[in-house]
Amino acid sequence: MIMGAGGMGSLAGALLAPRIATRFGVGPTIITGFAISPLAQVPLLLAGPGPGWQIVLAGTLAAQLFWATASGVSQRSLRQVLCAPRFQGRMQRGQHHGDRRKPPPGRRNRRRTRGPPRRPGRPRRRRGP
Numbered sequence: 001m002i003m004g005a006g007g008m009g010s011l012a013g014a015l016l017a018p019r020i021a022t023r024f025g026v027g028p029t030i031i032t033g034f035a036i037s038p039l040a041q042v043p044l045l046l047a048g049p050g051p052g053w054q055i056v057l058a059g060t061l062a063a064q065l066f067w068a069t070a071s072g073v074s075q076r077s078l079r080q081v082l083c084a085p086r087f088q089g090r091m092q093r094g095q096h097h098g099d100r101r102k103p104p105p106g107r108r109n110r111r112r113t114r115g116p117p118r119r120p121g122r123p124r125r126r127r128g129p
Contacts, residue, residue, distance in 0.1 A: 009062030013069030018077075026074045033071020040064035041063045 021029045043060045047053040083091040 001054060002061055005058035006065045010065040010069045012062075014073060015065035016066075017070040017073035019072045020070050021077070027080050029074045030071045030078075033067040033074075036067040037064055069123035 017029070024032075040060050040063060043053075043056055047057055079091060080088060
């Protein structure tokens with residue numbers, strides 16, 4: 001029930017983000033999204049058992065995801081407006097990878113997390129069948 005309400009809030013935020021940004025502005029929409037997220041965590045600290053708290057948490061998650069999605073849509077729209085048209089693909093791809101905390105394509109990962117150190121120029125041997 002709680003996750004379903006959150007999903008509906010996120011969908012509503014995505015659909016209403018252009019109207020909200022037009023009415024209140026892109027900056028206030030982004031700032032409101034950033035402000036609501038930490039405030040929406042307070043009911044989690046106070047929650048107890050029972051259906052009453054489930055309803056409160058569902059409403060809180062719906063509001064949090066509504067504003068987070070509206071803020072995210074506004075951020076991406078603002079970045080696309082500020083970026084030159086010829087760099088839009090790079091900006092979007094770099095932003096996508098920044099959200100997922102991975103390096104963008106073409107950038108070498110400086111840290112290796114497994115395996116013995118390799119000598120430069122030698123391919124790694126495959127193990128197993």
